[in-house]
Amino acid sequence: MHAMRVELEAVVNELKRWRDAGEDAVYLEPGTLDAVRAKVAELRAAAPDEALPENQARDTSPAFEAASSESRGSLRPRIKQNADVIKDFLQQSDSPSTAPKKKVAKKGAAKAGQGLPPGVKEIPSPTPFELPEGDxxxxxxxxxxxxxxxxxxxxxxxxxxxxxxxxxxxxxxxxxxxxxxxxxxxxxxxxxxxxxxxxxxxxxxxxxxxxxxxxxxxxxxxxxxxxxxxxxxxxxxxxxxxxxxxxxxxxxxxxxxxxxxxxxxxxxxxxxxxxxxxxxxxxxxxxxxxxxxxxxxxxxxxxxxxxxxxxxxxxxxxxxxxxxxxxxxxxxxxxxxxxx
The missing domain is CATH 3.40.470.10 (Uracil-DNA glycosylase-like domain)
Incomplete structure (x- = not known):
């Protein structure tokens, strides 16, 4: 389960990198989301008690459901899918049906609110400065x-x-x-x-x-x-x-x-x-x-x-x-x- 989670997080990070570099869409073969959903369900059944972040639930948003329907029914060989929808699916679809346990911060992790990777020191507020006079x-x-x-x-x-x-x-x-x-x-x-x-x-x-x-x-x-x-x-x-x-x-x-x-x-x-x-x-x-x-x-x-x-x-x-x-x-x- 941990290994698959690491792989999924790697996919999410790569999608983020593409998005921030200017990509606003990626291509998926038909059925890819269904395959990922099935794999996550299989892993969840194997480890139903694993603690995950609070307030995570399966994505049932219209955008996601519409994308899933398109991927199953499109006659085109590939579909255009917004990268954020995939990210939300990977982050949310593997949440347990029961109430999740409280997530415990790992030792050395940066402040969660800043979104920094574990081990990266928290970023302070900038220190004010004034440019000197001169040319x-x-x-x-x-x-x-x-x-x-x-x-x-x-x-x-x-x-x-x-x-x-x-x-x-x-x-x-x-x-x-x-x-x-x-x-x-x-x-x-x-x-x-x-x-x-x-x-x-x-x-x-x-x-x-x-x-x-x-x-x-x-x-x-x-x-x-x-x-x-x-x-x-x-x-x-x-x-x-x-x-x-x-x-x-x-x-x-x-x-x-x-x-x-x-x-x-x-x-x-x-x-x-x-x-x-x-x-x-x-x-x-x-x-x-x-x-x-x-x-x-x-x-x-x-x-x-x-x-x-x-x-x-x-x-x-x-x-x-x-x-x-x-x-x-x-x-x-x-x-x-x-x-x-």
């Missing part, structure tokens, strides 16, 4: 030193890894805001230097400018810890809230004309967490953060997983909007990228 470079140098030396940032680093601070032109018109550092970023101490960063560089080049002419930062300053030997974890709200003042400080220094938020995690950090927010609904719309026009688009890692021209076109349409907003020239060739 942009002096203020940026002070803020960078302040962030790199931040004891909370340092405390959550992996051994021999680095805090990641923004880079770029302090007079940039466009401020790219990413999510959290990955493995390559925490090694080099710079945002967007891995495969997703290489793709972002190509996008910036296609705009007719260089990476050095823009400013690139992240919503988080360290790579979120987790207990898996590979992969990344999306930061929780408490982690983002701690780092958000540092992002605001960079915006105050750079004073860009446009913020381009890359991915749903960045969007949630800038707009406030909303479980109903989906990339497909918020991308391509002009919003605002801290008085600066904001546009949201898919993270470059989404394009690494989805090579279709239709996906590339969606991102490029958002980039064209940002280019027009800051007055960058747009050629007919650029207008036609990824059409057809």
């Amino acid at each position: 942009k470079q002096a203020r940026w140098n002070w803020l960078r030193d302040h962030v790199l030396g931040d004891p909370v940032c340092q405390e959550h680093l992996r051994p021999s890894k680095q805090v990641v601070f923004g880079v770029g032109n302090l007079d940039a018109d466009i401020f790219f805001c990413g999510e959290a550092p990955g493995e390559d970023e925490e090694m080099q101490g710079e945002p967007f230097v891995g495969k997703a960063g290489q793709l972002l560089n190509k996008i910036i080049s296609a705009m007719g400018v260089s990476r050095e002419q823009t400013y690139i930062g992240n919503i988080m300053n360290w790579r979120p810890e987790h207990d898996k030997p590979f992969g990344n974890r999306a930061p929780v709200e408490a982690e983002i809230n701690y780092c958000l003042p540092y992002l605001i400080g960079q915006l105050e220094i750079v004073q860009p004309k446009v913020i381009v938020a890359l991915g749903l995690t960045a969007a949630n950090g800038l707009l406030g967490f909303d479980p109903e927010r989906r990339m497909g609904k918020v991308r391509g719309q002009w919003l605002e953060f801290s008085g600066v026009p904001l546009i949201i688009t898919y993270h470059p890692s989404y394009l690494l997983r989805n090579q279709a021209n239709s996906a590339k076109r969606l991102v490029w349409e958002d980039i064209l909007l940002a280019m027009a907003k800051v007055g960058l020239p747009i050629s007919e060739k650029q207008q036609g990228y990824f059409k057809g």
Whole structure:
């Protein structure tokens, strides 16, 4: 039972990672949910007394029942299913029919309300600070030193890894805001230097400018810890809230004309967490953060997983909007990228 639970949790974490990277749906073969439901029922019968979180019950929501009906009756070879419905099913459908026992927190677990993995120390509220007077470079140098030396940032680093601070032109018109550092970023101490960063560089080049002419930062300053030997974890709200003042400080220094938020995690950090927010609904719309026009688009890692021209076109349409907003020239060739 424990082994299956670990596997199911791994599936849930992977779905969360996909969602936070911009995916708003996954594909399932017909009958997959029924197969999982049957397996969970079998395991529950084998261990009916296992304690589970309180207030868990089988999902009987219209969205779930409709999805299950579609998966059984569709004539298509695959169905499109919202990832959150699958997550809710995996978390709720294996609750016992009898009243659950009280869940006992494991020793060393972080505060449950923050949603951190076991063993990760609780994130405190951010400490207020004020940028010093001076020119942009002096203020940026002070803020960078302040962030790199931040004891909370340092405390959550992996051994021999680095805090990641923004880079770029302090007079940039466009401020790219990413999510959290990955493995390559925490090694080099710079945002967007891995495969997703290489793709972002190509996008910036296609705009007719260089990476050095823009400013690139992240919503988080360290790579979120987790207990898996590979992969990344999306930061929780408490982690983002701690780092958000540092992002605001960079915006105050750079004073860009446009913020381009890359991915749903960045969007949630800038707009406030909303479980109903989906990339497909918020991308391509002009919003605002801290008085600066904001546009949201898919993270470059989404394009690494989805090579279709239709996906590339969606991102490029958002980039064209940002280019027009800051007055960058747009050629007919650029207008036609990824059409057809």
